[in-house]
Amino acid sequence: MPNFFTDNSDLQFQFKNLDLKDIVGIAEDNYEQAKEFNYAPVNYEDAIENYRKVLEVVGDIAGNFIEPRAADVDIEGAHLIDGKVHYAKGTRENLKQLSQADLMGMIFPRKYGGLNFPFTIYVMANEIISRADASLMNIFGLQDIGDTIKKFGNESQRQEFIPRFCTGEVTGAMVLTEPDAGSDLQAAKLQAYQDSEGKWLLKGCKRFITNGNGEILLVMARSEPGTKDGRGLSLFACYSDSTVKVRRIENKLGIHGSPTCELQFNDTPAQLVGQRKFGLIKYVIDLMFRARMGVSAQALGVSQAAFNEALKYAKEREQFGKAIYNIPVVTNMLIDMKEKIESNRSLFYSTAIEVDRKEKLEELIDKLKEQGKPFAEESQKLKYSMKLVNLLTPMTKYILSESANKVTHDAIQIHGGTGYMKEFNVERHARDARITNIYEGTSQMQVVAASGGVINDILAEHFDVKEKKEYKGGLNRLAGFLKEIREIYKEALKYVLDKKDPTFQDVAAKDLVDLYSYLYVGYLLLDEADIEPKKIFVANRYILNSLANARKNFESIKNENFSDILHAEEILN
Amino acid sequence: MFNSIVLVKQVPDTANISGKVMKDDGTVNRSKLPAIFNHEDKVALELALRIKETYGGKVTAITMGPPRASDILRECLFMGADAVYLISDRKFAGADTLATSYVLSEAIKKIGNYDLIFAGRQAIDGDTAQVGPQTAEKLHIPQVTYVEEIISCQKDTVTIRKKIDGGYEIVEAAYPVLLTVLKDAADTRPFKAKRIMAYKNAKSLTDLEGMTEGNSLLYTDKLVHEYEEKNLFIPTFTMDELKLDPERCGVKGSPTKVFKIESVVLAGGNHIKIDATKTGIGNLIDQLMADHIFG
Numbered sequence: 001m002p003n004f005f006t007d008n009s010d011l012q013f014q015f016k017n018l019d020l021k022d023i024v025g026i027a028e029d030n031y032e033q034a035k036e037f038n039y040a041p042v043n044y045e046d047a048i049e050n051y052r053k054v055l056e057v058v059g060d061i062a063g064n065f066i067e068p069r070a071a072d073v074d075i076e077g078a079h080l081i082d083g084k085v086h087y088a089k090g091t092r093e094n095l096k097q098l099s100q101a102d103l104m105g106m107i108f109p110r111k112y113g114g115l116n117f118p119f120t121i122y123v124m125a126n127e128i129i130s131r132a133d134a135s136l137m138n139i140f141g142l143q144d145i146g147d148t149i150k151k152f153g154n155e156s157q158r159q160e161f162i163p164r165f166c167t168g169e170v171t172g173a174m175v176l177t178e179p180d181a182g183s184d185l186q187a188a189k190l191q192a193y194q195d196s197e198g199k200w201l202l203k204g205c206k207r208f209i210t211n212g213n214g215e216i217l218l219v220m221a222r223s224e225p226g227t228k229d230g231r232g233l234s235l236f237a238c239y240s241d242s243t244v245k246v247r248r249i250e251n252k253l254g255i256h257g258s259p260t261c262e263l264q265f266n267d268t269p270a271q272l273v274g275q276r277k278f279g280l281i282k283y284v285i286d287l288m289f290r291a292r293m294g295v296s297a298q299a300l301g302v303s304q305a306a307f308n309e310a311l312k313y314a315k316e317r318e319q320f321g322k323a324i325y326n327i328p329v330v331t332n333m334l335i336d337m338k339e340k341i342e343s344n345r346s347l348f349y350s351t352a353i354e355v356d357r358k359e360k361l362e363e364l365i366d367k368l369k370e371q372g373k374p375f376a377e378e379s380q381k382l383k384y385s386m387k388l389v390n391l392l393t394p395m396t397k398y399i400l401s402e403s404a405n406k407v408t409h410d411a412i413q414i415h416g417g418t419g420y421m422k423e424f425n426v427e428r429h430a431r432d433a434r435i436t437n438i439y440e441g442t443s444q445m446q447v448v449a450a451s452g453g454v455i456n457d458i459l460a461e462h463f464d465v466k467e468k469k470e471y472k473g474g475l476n477r478l479a480g481f482l483k484e485i486r487e488i489y490k491e492a493l494k495y496v497l498d499k500k501d502p503t504f505q506d507v508a509a510k511d512l513v514d515l516y517s518y519l520y521v522g523y524l525l526l527d528e529a530d531i532e533p534k535k536i537f538v539a540n541r542y543i544l545n546s547l548a549n550a551r552k553n554f555e556s557i558k559n560e561n562f563s564d565i566l567h568a569e570e571i572l573n
Numbered sequence: 574m575f576n577s578i579v580l581v582k583q584v585p586d587t588a589n590i591s592g593k594v595m596k597d598d599g600t601v602n603r604s605k606l607p608a609i610f611n612h613e614d615k616v617a618l619e620l621a622l623r624i625k626e627t628y629g630g631k632v633t634a635i636t637m638g639p640p641r642a643s644d645i646l647r648e649c650l651f652m653g654a655d656a657v658y659l660i661s662d663r664k665f666a667g668a669d670t671l672a673t674s675y676v677l678s679e680a681i682k683k684i685g686n687y688d689l690i691f692a693g694r695q696a697i698d699g700d701t702a703q704v705g706p707q708t709a710e711k712l713h714i715p716q717v718t719y720v721e722e723i724i725s726c727q728k729d730t731v732t733i734r735k736k737i738d739g740g741y742e743i744v745e746a747a748y749p750v751l752l753t754v755l756k757d758a759a760d761t762r763p764f765k766a767k768r769i770m771a772y773k774n775a776k777s778l779t780d781l782e783g784m785t786e787g788n789s790l791l792y793t794d795k796l797v798h799e800y801e802e803k804n805l806f807i808p809t810f811t812m813d814e815l816k817l818d819p820e821r822c823g824v825k826g827s828p829t830k831v832f833k834i835e836s837v838v839l840a841g842g843n844h845i846k847i848d849a850t851k852t853g854i855g856n857l858i859d860q861l862m863a864d865h866i867f868g
Contacts, residue, residue, distance in 0.1 A: 001589065038804070039770035053773055054766045061763055102766035115766055 004067070004128045005059025008304065010342050013532060014349045015052065015124065020044075023118050023353070026360040037110045051121045057101050058125045066094050066132035070257075073133060074428050077256035080249045085213035087139075091257045094136055099168025104140070107147055112158060113166035119290065119356040120349065123297045127348075130301025134432035135257030137301070138210050141294040145172035145218045148287045149237060151362075152274035157237060161216055170215035174291065175263065176284060177208045183445050185220070185280055186230035190265065192221035200236060200272055202265040208250065210439070212261025215240050219270065220279050235279035238270035254431030289355055289389055291440045292397040296348055299404035299436040300341070306411035306429040307337045313415050313424075324414070333410055339541045340403045346524045347517075348400060351392040358385040391453030395517055398446035401437035408433040451509035454516040455493065466523040474536065475529055478543045482522045485550045489515040492557045507562045511553035518546035574629040575726055575748075577621035578681055580692040580705065581614040581634050581649060583642040587697055610645040612761075613693025615652075617754040619761045620723055621691045622653045628726055631655045633684060637665060637676055640779035646807055650772040651764035658684065659777045662811040667824035670699075674707035676822060679815045681712060689731065690751040694719060702753070709751035716751040717744055721758050776800055777807040 005011065024047045025031075033040040041047035069090030076088035087095070098104055106122045108114025122143070130137040146165040149157055164170045181187040190204030202221055206212070217238050224232035238244075243266045250260040274283055311334060314325035324330045361382040368375040408430035412419035419426045437443045453459075463486060471479050492515060496508045525539035556562070564571065585606035594605045621632045634649035636642045637660040646657040660680050668676065681690065690709070695702035702718075709716035717733050721741060724732040730745045736755060776784075778793075781800065785791040800806040812822055820826060847853045861867040 039767045041770070049773070050770045053769050057764050057766060057769065097763055100765065101763040102768075106766075115770075 001060075002063035002067075003056065003059040004062040004131050005055045007059070007063070010345055011124070011127070013528075013535075014345055015055070017528075017531070018048075018120060018349065018353070020048075020118055020120060020353065020356070023120070023356045023360050026364050027116060027118060033110060033116070040110060040116070051117065054103075054115070054117075055121065055124060055128070058103060058128050061094075061097050061101060061103075062128045062132035065097055066090075066129065066136060069093065070133035070135075071425065071428065073135060073257040075256075078249060078259035080246060080259075083246060085246055085249060085259045085261065087259070088257050090133075091136065091139070094133070095139065095168065095171070098140060102166075104168035105143065105146070105162070105166025107143055108150065108162050108166055112150075112162035114162070119293075119359060120352040123293050123348075123352050126294055126297035127301045127304075130298040131305045132301075133257060134298050134302040134305075134429070135255040137294065137298040138255060138258035139171055139214075141298070142172050142174070142211055142214065144287060144290045144294065145174055145214075145216065147290065148218060148235070148283060149273060151286070152235070152278075152283050153237065153271075157271060157273065161237060164216070171211055172216040172218065173209050173211045173214040173261075174287065175206050175209050175212065175217050175219040177206060179205070179207050182208075183442060185284065186233070187228075188220055188222060188233055188280075190219065190221045191225075192219075192223040192234060192236060192270065193225075200270045202236060202238060202268040202270050204265055205247075206263045206265070208439075209261045209263055210258055212249075212263045213240065213246055213259055217244070217263075218273070219265070220284055221270075223272075223276050223279070230280040231277055233279040233281075233284075234276045235273040235283045236270035237273050238268050241268065243268040252435075254428070254434055288440065289358075289393045292393050292446075293348075293352055293355055295436050295440045296351075296396050296400040299400040299433060300344055300348055302429050302433045302436070303337075303341050303344070303400075303404045303407040306408040306426055306433070307334075307341055309424070309426050309429070310334065310337065310411040310414040313418075317416075317418075330414060333414060335537075335541065337407050337410055339538050339545070340407055342535075342538045343521050343525055343542045344400050344403050346528060347392075347396055347521050350524055351389075351396040354385060354388045354392055358382065358389045361385055387453065387458050391450055391458060391516075392520075394441070394446035394449035395513060395520075397441065398437070398443045398450065398513065399517055399521075401433075402443055404433040404436050405430075447510045447513050448506075450513045450516075454509075454512050455497070455505075457493070459516070459520060463519055463523070466526075471526055471530060475526055475539070478522075478529075478539055479526060481543050481547045482519060482526070485515065485518050485522065485547060488550045488554045489519065492554045495557055503565070504560070504563070507565065508557050511557050514553050515550055518543075518550055522546055575624055575688040576631045576686055577624060577633070577689040577691055578684060578687045579614070579618045579621045579632065579634045579649070579654070580677060580690065580708065581618065581636045581645055582611045582693070582696045583608045583636065583638050583645045584611045584696050584698045585609075608641065608644065610648050611693055611696045611698075613695065613754060613756050615693075615761045616756055616758050617691035617693050617752075618649060618652060618654065619759045620720075620752075620754055621689065622762070623759070624689065624723065624726060625653075625655075630688070633657065633687075635660060635677070635680055635684070637661070637668075637673060637680075640777065640783075643775075643777040643780055643807055646777070647772060647775050648764065650775055651768045652762055653765065653768065657775075657807055659779075659807055659809045660815075661777070661779065661809055662822075664812045664819060664823050667827060668822065669827035669829035670701050670703040670707055671828060672822055672826035674704050674711055675826060676812075676815070676817060677704065678708050678711035679817055680810050681708070683810065683815060688748040688750075690714075690749065692751065692753050694753045694755050705751060705753040712749075712751070714749050714751055715746045716753070717746055718753045720752045720754045723752075772805065775805045775807050778809040780807075 021044055024044055028041060031043055034042045041050050073088040073090040078088060079086045105114035106117045107119060110116050126137055126141050129140050143165060146162045149161050176185060178188050190206060192200055192202050194200055202219055217240055219236045219238060220233055221236055222232050223234035245264040247262040247264050252260060314330055314334060315323050317324050361378055365375045365378050411426045412430055415424060415426055418424055467483055493512060496505055522543050525542050529535040529539040586609040594602055618634060625632050632654045633656045634646060634654045635658045636646060640661055643659050646659055649657050660676060665676060692705035706716055717735055719736040720733055721736050722734040724734055730747050731750060732745050734741050734743050781796045782793055785793045797806060847857050
């Protein structure tokens with residue numbers, strides 16, 4: 001009876017230490033909702049108890065049903081038959097169970113049939129589900145689509161679409177990518193035009209659409225003829241009716257349970273969501289924060305699954321007369337994996353809370369505006385929160401997805417030849433992990449997105465406060481190393497800025513983002529180690545590794561390792 | 574519309590044994606075992622809920638057990654039961670199947686208004702498979718055991734597939750009828766998040782008495798009223814409330830006497846290597862027959 005929520009002591013630690021007071025307070029209208037709904041919490045403690053109990057159900061379904069089906073889902077995969085997409089049998093069963101358990105509308109307001117849970121709890125569910133079957137996150141995690149309709153659509157659209165997500169009657173898809181518009185989304189061409197009555201219709205082709213067979217599609221399209229950039233794009237909601245054709249589904253390396261579709265829209269009736277021209281520059285950018293957290297959850301979940309397999313195998317497998325778990329190089333690899341997963345989890349939930357806070361502050365400000373009340377203080381908070389989210393979300397996505405590749409790769413290594421075989425789960429985990437640093441923005445794009453905050457040192461005050469804090473005993477030594485890393489970061493940043501060379505800055509950005517992440521995560525771990533002795537080991541290894549890596553990052557920049565890109569033509573051809 | 578009553582039981586989790594669960598005399602130390610919802614009873618509840626979803630009606634779950642059995646009644650609410658009752662009294666302790674079915678049948682009479690009674694085939698602690706059938710007998714209603722599937726409900730009869738040795742039978746029974754259900758009859762649904770949040774604080778009388786103990790600011794009557802208002806009170810039937818004959822309850826009403834309890838330890842013996850030839854296998858069969866394992 002494995003429960004993927006309760007059996008994970010680190011996840012339990014994170015859950016226990018979540019501080020969602022301000023977020024839940026806003027979401028629950030200071031617990032006024034309890035008067036209207038018998039399942040709304042009456043106070044903060046009650047809310048946490050609700051989250052815990054519901055996550056236990058998620059953990060139960062994940063551990064006892066979804067995980068046992070995952071290998072078959074991978075083998076069977078989704079199929080396109082006569083123009084219709086069919087999920088693997090296990091995927092269908094998974095979705096049915098999750099719907100029965102009321103889990104397909106976790107983040108939506110109760111008046112539309114949702115659970116009104118904080119985003120942080122929702123992504124925790126995403127992590128748990130991804131550990132069981134990474135490909136299921138691609139469908140379960142698409143609740144975000146309804147969230148975009150909730151935020152930017154009108155009331156009639158909310159009433160039309162959101163309740164259907166909540167019951168699990170429909171799933172959705174974010175329809176953004178085109179053959180010539182991948183990372184460069186502003187090049188999207190799919191046409192949106194109005195008929196003589198002013199009704200919107202969509203015409204054109206989209207590619208690599210995760211769950212493109214979903215019944216409700218959120219489509220980014222060019223509504224302003226003659227434009228070429230992001231300012232001519234708007235967002236539309238439509239049904240996947242007979243005018244939408246799934247032309248093919250992709251034959252992928254991993255996440256086989258998730259159908260990746262090529263869609264053709266043949267004059268499909270659609271509704272404009274929000275205002276014209278804001279499709280990419282406002283709504284999709286906003287949606288991306290949450291979507292990137294979804295992929296980060298997927299990366300974290302699959303890392304955990306691979307680590308568990310590796311640990312179990314290392315304890316069982318005997319060579320040279322002992323379990324390989326006791327062979328130092330293997331032990332060391334396992335500890336490295338564990339350190340990565342736990343430090344990533346700390347970063348992940350810290351970022352999730354910040355995304356949550358941003359969302360709730362936006363809601364609160366809208367409400368205050370409506371009521372004609374002052375909101376200057378909230379605006380100030382939102383401004384800071386926005387800055388953090390702009391930095392932390394891409395940083396998290398970059399670090400967690402790269403880590404997932406490393407951890408799943410090492411999990412195969414620990415299995416030796418066995419791990420390379422299809423009979424074992426680790427090769428599936430490695431294939432599933434491989435997409436996480438590609439979709440919803442490649443790692444390279446995430447570095448670009450995070451580098452603004454890093455170059456402007458937006459966490460300077462935060463780090464100043466942390467540097468003044470007194471830590472217990474041995475932790476002070478680690479705090480000293482973090483101070484050293486900060487000096488390295490400052491020096492590296494100065495070096496890059498002094499160069500005044502945009503090309504150099506672009507390539508150096510990765511090292512700078514790495515440096516900044518060591519500081520942010522390092523302090524998170526120090527604070528955790530301060531309250532939980534077991535975390536001292538994680539903090540110790542993380543910070544020592546980071547110090548060594550920081551020196552390497554600095555050397556790369558200072559030595560201008562990549563100055564030879566000026567000679568790319570000669571080197572590469 | 575068909576109203577169902579489901580008989581459920583909390584049992585020790587014999588599949589997840591840890592620590593010292595067996596006492597030296599070979600009996601089970603129940604306090605060391607986690608208590609769970611007997612799985613076949615959960616399947617019975619699942620069937621009742623499906624009847625409700627298809628045809629309408631009300632699902633009521635009842636259990637006889639110690640106060641902590643209210644745990645599984647809350648779980649019934651989480652799955653979708655409309656009403657639950659705890660049947661609990663110290664005087665019920667030590668009941669065998671005869672005494673248990675007497676109490677259950679009287680509780681069912683008190684609740685009334687039912688078309689179908691569902692029960693799991695048997696509980697994993699006693700494995701008797703007698704309580705369901707005996708309850709039907711005491712209520713003077715038909716029973717169908719080993720139910721694999723409810724095919725359909727008609728106005729006056731229900732069509733059922735039941736398992737028999739080497740196959741199945743399709744039978745039809747008139748309402749009201751008691752059905753005992755096999756575990757393969759259905760996959761049980763997960764707990765529903767909204768119902769968990771709504772009913773997590775549902776409390777029985779004993780639960781509420783526990784809350785007032787040592788707290789002079791709380792009064793049980795007031796609490797009961799408060800919980801009833803919030804639709805969170807689990808009604809409890811005691812022996813007196815059911816107006817039962819004390820001679821037929823608990824140990825007194827239980828003629829079953831345990832003759833002997835044996836702690837059987839299965840231990841592997843010697844390994845014998847058999848040649849993979851006709852003669853080798855023939856010799857093995859001869860030996861097994863001689864040991865009365867075969868034949």
